[in-house]
Amino acid sequence: MKTAPRITKETVVGVLYGGLSNEREVSLRSGKNCYNALLRLGYKNTVLIDVSENLTEDLKENAVEIAFLCLHGKYGEDGTVQGLLELMKLPYTGSGVLSSALAMNKPLTKRVLTAQGLPFPSSYVIEEHESDNFDQFIKTLPAPPVMVKPLNEGSSVGVFKIEDVSELAGCVKDTLREFGGAIVESFVSGQEITIGVLEESHVSASAGIGSHSHSNGSAVLAHTGTQLVALPILELRPKSKAGFYDYEAKYTKGMTEFVLPAELSEARTAEAQELAKKTFRALNCSGYARVDMIAGHDGKLYILEVNTLPGMTDTSDLPAMAEVAGISYDQLVERILLSAGLDK
Template sequence: MKIAVLMGGISREREISLRSGENVVKALRKLGHDVTPIDVRENFLQVLPTLRGFDLVFIALHGKFGEDGTVQALLDWLGVPYTGSGVVASALCFDKLMTYRVVEKFVPVPEYIVVDKPTRESPFGFPCVVKPRKEGSSIGVHICDGPEELEESLKTELKLYGEMILQRYIDGRELTVSVIEMDGELRILPILELRPKRRFYDYIAKYTPNMTEFVLPAPLTEEEYRAVCDSCLKAFRTCECRGFARIDGILKDGTFYFLEINTIPGMTDLSDMPASARAAGMSFEDLIDAIVKTVKR
C-alpha cells in the first residue's frame, strides 16, 4: 500500500511528532508498504494536492493543526482515507472544555471552571490544577499549591492561551487506557499505571528516559478494572472516536476520573500506547498494522 505519513507540524509538540512519525515510517516499511514521510510545515497547503496519489494517510501529528480536526477536514475534502478519528471527534477531544461538557453526563470528571484572567482564588481549594483548553503533552499544565502560585501560573499561561481550565486536584493513581478497534470490536489494551518521579506526568516525565515508572498491567481489583474500562469505552463512544485513542484519568477510591482523550497518541519509544501494546504481546509493527487496518477504505 502507498502510504504518506504526516509528521512534524507547526504546534508546540513538533519535536514529539517527528519522533512518532519516524517510528511509524520504519514500522510501515518493515510491514512492506511504500512509505513517504511528509514534514508538515507552513507550506502544507502547497503539498496537500499530492496526497491524492496515496492509498492512505497515516497522521502522526500532535497538537494544533494535526490533532484538532483541521488536517482531517482537508483530507476529507481531498477524499483520502486517513488514520484516527474524523473531523468532529478530533476537534471535540482536542478541546478539553467541550470534551468535559459532552462526557460528564456519562463518566466522572473532576470539577472545573474556565478562567480568563489571573486570580488567587480556587473554588476547589488547594492544590488545584490549571491547564489549557487546547494543548497536548501536558504543556501549560500546573499543579498550584497556593494563591500566589495560582496567580502566577495564570498570568503566564493566559498570555498564550487566553483562557484556562481551573480544576479540582484529584490525589490518586494516574492511569492511561489505550483503546483500539480490532476485528470490528473495541479492545482495551493492558491498562498502564504511571508513576512519575516528578509531581505529575508532565512533559519532562513523559519524554525523558527513566523519569516515569510504567506499571503494566496496572494492579487493579476486578471492580476497579471494570469501572475504568466502562468509563473509557463510554467516553470513546460518546465522543464518536474512530479507530483508536488513549484515555487518561485518575483512579481514587474506586472511581476513575476522566481527564482527556488523545485521538492521536504518541508513538515514540517512551510513549504509553506502544508500551500497552507490548504488554498485550504486540510488537510496534503489530500495533501500526492494527491501526492501518482500522481505516475503512
C-alpha cells in the same frame, strides 16, 4: 457512516508528522517510528511528509493514497488536518473532524462526556475574552492543590500543579496570556492511569482496487466490521519534580515508573476499561485513542482527557500497553493503518 479503503502493500502511505504545534518534536519521533515500522511491514511505497502550509501540494506530488497521522496538538490533532483530508477524499487514520476537535478542547470534552454521566474532576474555565473578570474568576477557585492547564494542548504542554495559593493567580494569568484560555481543575489524589482503546477491525482479503494493478494476485485487506478492545491499564508513577505526569516525565527515559498492568483490583480494572470504551464511543472516536484517568483514593474513577492521536515514540504509553496485550509495535502500526477511513 465511515467508509474504509482497501489497502495493499503497494498502497502509497503518507506518514504525516512534525507540523506546527508545540508538540512538534514528539510528533517527529512518532512519525519516524511509524514510517520505519511500515517499511518493515512491507509497505514499500511509504513516504514521510512534514506537515506545513504546503500539505495539499505535498500529498498530491507524492500521490498519497492513505494518510497515516502522527501529528500531536494544534493543527493536527484538533480536526484541522482531518477536515482537509475529508475535502481531498483522502482516507486517514485516527478520529474524524468533530471527534478530534472535541477531544482537543478540554472544556468541551468534559461538557459532552458529563452530559452522558461520565465522571470528571470539578473544573473552572476562563478564556481570553473574559479576562476583564479575572479577579472574580480567581475568587471562585478552590484552594490548592489544583491543576492549571491550557484549553487546547496535549502532551502535558503548559500544565502545572499549584500547591501554594500565592502562585495560583500568576499561573492562571500566564496560561491565559500564552494559550488564550485556562482550565483550573481540582487535584484528585490517586493513581494516574491510562488506557488504550483499539477499534479492532475484522479484516478479509479481496481483489485489489485503486491506482495500482495487482497482477501478482496479492490480497487486498478490507474492513468487514469493528469492535472496541481496551488494552491492559498502565499506571504512571512519575519521578519529575512537578509531582505529576508532565512533559518531562512523558518523554524522558527513566523519569517515570511504568506499572503494567496497573496495581488495581480486578473489579476496578474492568470498571476503568469499560469507562474508557464508553468515553471512546461518547466522542465517536475512530481507530484508536487513549483515555487518561485518575483512580482516586476515594474509590472513584475520574476522566482527565482523551487523546485521539496518542504518541508512538519509544517511551509512549500506547505501544507499551499493546505489547503487554501481545501486540508488537509493528502489529499495532498495521492495525492503525487498516483502520483508516473517511466520513468518520
